[in-house]
Amino acid sequence: MPALQAVRPNPDVLEGLRLSVAPMMDWTDTHCRVFHRLLAPGARLYTEMVHANAVIHGDRQRLLGFDAGEHPLALQLGGSDPALLAQAARIAEDWGYDEVNLNCGCPSDRVQAGRFGACLMREPALVAECVAAMVAAVRVPVTVKCRLGVDDDDDYAAFAAFVDRQVGAGAAMIVVHARNAWLKGLSPKENREVPPLRYDWAYRLKRERPALPVVLNGGLATVEAAQAQLAHVDGVMLGRAAYHDPYVLHLLEAVQTGAPVRSxxxxxxxxxxxxxxxxxxxxxxxxxxxxxxxxxxxxxxxxxxxxxxxxxxxxxxxxxxxxxxxxxxxxxxxxxxx
Structure with a gap:
């Protein structure tokens, strides 16, 4: 893995890595993020996924606007056109985002129809082109959020090869939603709950690539469960638990930082x-x-x-x-x- 030998932890990437809140469509808007920032002052926050075309042609204030207190803050992009993603990443950097993240995990029908999201797990070369184009366009870290595979994929080597390809293209961090995405037969909600979790794949990825920042996402609902993962990966990303039980963010950050618990x-x-x-x-x-x-x-x-x-x-x-x-x-x- 020659490309991975040069990987070094980037301080800009590592800030807020131990705890982050997943990008969630229709949920993690700026009002949500401001609240989460109060609960967890050091956590990394992510926007809802925004398609590159929307960033370029849409209402940027509505789509990209954020409160200054939200940093460190990442914009998650959707798309599969390297040139458009590079342009959108430049806009994100100009707006002051601290990271640009590429979505390779959303399984919805709309996303599949647009050839982005989880279906990109089977197009590692195209994803690498997208990552490389964004890396060349911006100074902020470019990262990737992915699944273990799609449908009945069950090959760790293929998953690891996908990751290696993106890191070789310049991805600074990998966020692993540790389940497969089923492109047919399951709703997006079911895709967050039905495919079995395989934390061991994320553990192995980190073990075999110790310099690569790896964040684990999926099924983490309690302080104890999230903390247990930090023996194996660099950080944990909470999704629905952070939304349905937001106080868990505050408790988790207090455990991680020693800060006093507030009511x-x-x-x-x-x-x-x-x-x-x-x-x-x-x-x-x-x-x-x-x-x-x-x-x-x-x-x-x-x-x-x-x-x-x-x-x-x-x-x-x-x-x-x-x-x-x-x-x-x-x-x-x-x-x-x-």
């Missing part, structure tokens, strides 16, 4: 200035509070918190007082349960 109410109070500023700009409360619904996941009173926000945030004039009302209801219900 859920303290986290909400820290978010208040951002929420009130967005309200002044005309953003509806519902666009922000939808990302807060899981904050009291598994806690006494959590249902009341969700109910108040779900029923009231879309109403005209809804403001910060609704969040305070939700917390008060939660507190009362928790006291009754206690």
């Amino acid at each position: 859920r109410e303290a986290m909400l109070e820290a978010l208040r200035p951002y929420v009130e500023e967005q309200l002044r700009r005309g953003v509806g409360l519902k666009h922000i509070t939808r990302h807060l619904l899981g904050l009291y996941h598994g806690q006494p009173g959590g249902r009341g918190f969700r109910k108040v926000l779900s029923e009231g945030a879309h109403l005209p004039g809804a403001g910060w007082g609704l969040v305070e009302q939700a917390v008060a209801v939660t507190r009362v219900q928790a006291e009754r349960c206690g």
Whole structure:
């Protein structure tokens, strides 16, 4: 593996590597990321996947805009045209993103029809062309997020060869969603749950390529499960768990950094200035509070918190007082349960 012998950990890549939040369509928008940044100040955050064509031709403020506090922040791109991806990567760098990540893992029908996402796992040469074009276009790290394979692929050597090809083209880090992607017969949701997890492939990849930064994604839902992986890989990436139970991000970063654990109410109070500023700009409360619904996941009173926000945030004039009302209801219900 001659190309891999020259790989050296890049400090810019390693920042925030131990904990990151996966790019999630329709979820990890800027409001979500601001909240996650408060929960985990050192974690790396990712945007939703944006197609290269959209970056080039679309509403960039809507697609690429972010709050200055979100760094370190990566833009995930979709696409399979090297020239377009290179152009989109340059735009991302100009907008101030810290990393550009290429999606080689999304299994949706729309993505397959556009010849990008998980189906690129079977086109390693094309992916390498894309990576090389982006690396030549920008100074920020270019990384790849991939699956183990597609459909019934069951060949570690083929997976490792795919990775080697991308690293040889200049990829600075590999994020491994440690399951196959089924291109037919499973929905995107089922693709996140049904194909069996194979953490051992990610472990082996790191063991055989110790200088290559490897981040593990898939099925990590608790602090204990995530921490256990750090004996084998450089970092862990939480997906749906970070969204449905966001406080786990705060607990995980506290374990990793030794920072004091803050209460859920303290986290909400820290978010208040951002929420009130967005309200002044005309953003509806519902666009922000939808990302807060899981904050009291598994806690006494959590249902009341969700109910108040779900029923009231879309109403005209809804403001910060609704969040305070939700917390008060939660507190009362928790006291009754206690």
